[in-house]
Amino acid sequence: MASGSDIEASGKEVEVVYSENVGVGKSIPVNAYRFQDPEDDNAPKSALEKRLLLKQDLLIVPLAALIYLVTYLDRNSFGNGKLLGLTKELHLDANQYADAAQLFYVGYVVFMIPANIILRTIEPYIIFGAAIISFGTFLCGMSAAKNFATVLVLRMLIGAGQAFVQGIGMSTSLWYKRREIALRGAIYYSTATLSGAFSGLIAYGIGKNMTNTSRSPWQWLFLIEGLIAVGSGILVLALFPPFPDKMKNGENWLFTKEEIELAKERSKSFNTEGSKFEFHQVIAAIKDPKTWAYAFMNAGIGMCLSTVSIFLPSFIADFGYTDLNAQLFSVIPYACAFVILPSCAFISDKINKKGPFIIGGLVFACIGYIILLTTAPVGAKMMATCFITSGLYTCIVLTVTWLGINTGGFTKRGFTWGVAEVFAQVFSIMGTKLYKYPPRYLQGHSIMLAFLLFATLNGALLWWWMAYCNKKKDRILEEYASRNEVHPHAEKSLEEVYDYHIYFRYTL
Incomplete structure (x- = not known):
């Protein structure tokens, strides 16, 4: 098979043999090939490419992991703060606590789509670094809260800040090929699961050792985790690289x-160099049924994930553990997810399939909620929480990846993910209102189960539809080949015709 560099150099039509993920064999012009992932992606890489990947993996992935770690550390702090006395000291009833929890998502929803769209306008290190410093500062401020109103405002501001870091997946899509993204995404997103464990351990340590100090335990929790975020934001601001096509003089302190x-x-495997905001791509995304299927799927996953991050310690406490031990035992489900997530992502990259793993994760999470709805023994319920966290975290990472690698056009991709995240956060607002009736939380668990079943249906429909579109494109190309003609899309980029491009193939 001809390599991308050979095709680039020739400037002529060449015979290209495609893999299943690309299309049928055909003579096509140069620019019809650039955004494809050829079959030799798994062939030995050159020394230059190995060095580039190593540098990316040693810089971008750890920084992305740090971003997710502090983001979810701060997000999980509200649930841990409740068990450390936040609601008692500020005299918050169940409705007020739920209101404060949901205000986070209001701030998040308002800024989510703009945050994704401006990624190609403002340097990513500025967006991510400033956002982390901001929400870390707001969390520190919440340690000094004296009333319900202050908590409401600061929760909304923390949500607004965190909306700007969710573009990390879109950012890495300009550094990695389609078959490289899921594993890297799982590695850095798995720190979100690790943050749940860390948050539980930090809360446990504070609750055990810092109860007789000048500050309340929940205040120490917010102050410590907020300062961790501020320090991390400064590090990201200093080290996170610009996009490859926007580096001054084509290099920086690490890359030649x-x-x-x-x-x-x-990056040309599914990007166009110099791509920028294009309003027509927003319209295309709105008209695309896949946008709404992704949105409904992400709504179910996001709503369940957000309620787990807030209420998991409470679920475990209601299994019969003390508040302090519930903090400690909340580490177990997150530890399971930390192992399962990268394992599934690694296999999904190897076999180049995402849909089966997403649907499988949804099914496991559904089983977990079904167990929680029963009168199963405590051990079974702890296992159920492991099913839920492992399934949900696997789904959220692979859904981001699936959406990103199957959406052509950077603005269309960013807008589609923004819509999916808005849906997730809007439904998360509703989710925070559903867990009011302990100890079994039957209402909340039942509604979570229903939305996960609907998400599973949307995932299955997406899988079927993209397989149908791939076969349809193959048939069309065969018809053009039989007439010895080149399809009009051969001269167009993904920025012009998006993932509808005749030579683009969806990853199933």
Whole structure:
């Protein structure tokens, strides 16, 4: 098979043999090939490409992991703060606590789509670094809250700040190929599961050792985790790289010019160099039924994930554990997810399939909620929480990946993910209102189960539809080949015709 560099150099039509993920064999012009992932993606890489990937993996992935760690550390702090005396000291009833929990998502929803769209306008290190510093500062401020109103305002501001860091998946899509994203995404997103464990351990340590100090335990929790975020934001601001096609002089402190040129070439597997905000892509995303299928699927996953992050310690406490031990035992489900998530992502990249793993994760989460709805023994219920967290975290990472690698056009991709996240956060607001009736929380668990079943249906429909579209494109190309004609899309980029491009194939 001809390599991307061979095709780039020739400037002529060449015979390209496609894999299942690309299409049928055909003579096509140069620019019809650039955004494809050829079959030799798994072939031995050059020394230059190995060096580039190593640098990316040692810089971008750890920084992305740090971003997710502090983001979810701060997000989980509200649930842990409740068990450390937040509601008692500020005299918050169940409705007020739920209101404060949901205000986070209001701030998040308002800024989610703009945050994704401006990614190609403002440098990512500025967006991510400033956002982390902001929500870390707001969390520190919440440690000094004296009343319900202050908690409401600061929760909304924390949500607004966190909306700007969710573009990390879109950012990495300009550095990695389609078959490289899921594993990296799982590695850095798995720190979100790790943050749940860390948050539980930090809360346990504070509750055990810092009860007789000048501050209440919940205040120490918010102050410590907020300061961790501020320090992390400064680090991200200093180290996170610009996009490859926007680096001054084509290099920076870590990457050489040759490596950046290769990074830009690799990015063409499903990106267009110099892409910017295009309003027509927003319209295309709105008209695309896949946008709404992703949105409804993400709504169910996001709503369940958000309620788990807030209420998991309460679920475990109601299994019969003390508040302090519930903090400690909340580590177990997150530890399970930390192992399961990267394992599934690794296999999904190897076999180049995402849909089966997403649907499988949804089914496992559904089983977990069914167990919680029964009168099963405590051990079974702890296992159920492991099913839920492992299934949900696997689904959220692979859904982001599935959406990203199957949406052509950077603005369309960003808008589609923004819509999916808005749906998730809007439904998360509703989710925070559903867990009012302990100890079994039958209402909340039943509604979570129903939405996960609906998400499973949407995932199955997406899987079927994209497989149908791939076969349809193959048939069309065969018809053009039989007439010895080249399809009009051969001269167009993904920025012009998006994932409808005749040579683009969806990853199933």
